[in-house]
Amino acid sequence: MTKKVSNAHILLVDDEDGIRATLPPILMDYGFAVTAVGTVSEALARVNGTEYDVLVSDLNIDKPGDGFLVIAAMRLLQPQCITLVLTGYPAFDTAVEGIRHCINDYLVKPVKIDELVNAININLKLKARRSLRAGSSERAKKTDGRAQ
Numbered sequence: 001m002t003k004k005v006s007n008a009h010i011l012l013v014d015d016e017d018g019i020r021a022t023l024p025p026i027l028m029d030y031g032f033a034v035t036a037v038g039t040v041s042e043a044l045a046r047v048n049g050t051e052y053d054v055l056v057s058d059l060n061i062d063k064p065g066d067g068f069l070v071i072a073a074m075r076l077l078q079p080q081c082i083t084l085v086l087t088g089y090p091a092f093d094t095a096v097e098g099i100r101h102c103i104n105d106y107l108v109k110p111v112k113i114d115e116l117v118n119a120i121n122i123n124l125k126l127k128a129r130r131s132l133r134a135g136s137s138e139r140a141k142k143t144d145g146r147a148q
Contacts, residue, residue: 008053008124012036013043013070014086015061019109030117043070052081053127054120059087059094071101082123086111 010032014020017038024034035050037043040062046052047070055074059067067085074081085098088109098106105119 009033010054011052013057040066044073047073047077054082056084056086
């Protein structure tokens, strides 16, 4: 197992006690800071009060499909946050709904740790590249504005 150090802050939302007990320490071994919650209300409070780099959310938390409520709140309040679905009940309909909510990845339980960590790291790299391009574009606009 190759460990990669990251300082990304992850919000893990899953109603399964076993997932919340085992996944955070594993992700912490990779250098991630992890906050794990088990209800939609806890997740919404965290989304509203703390900045995260990555959301990893189950789809069926308190009731079927309510993970999309957490995802929608994250998209609204923290649009730069990477959103990953981690579900034990994959279905075409939920995958399509995930696309509508602009999720970054859709993973199925039981997930291989390397698969999850790779999905997180790839999306963090893509986010960093977008930020660099956006920064370069803004600098170019400012420079063009001064030259005229």
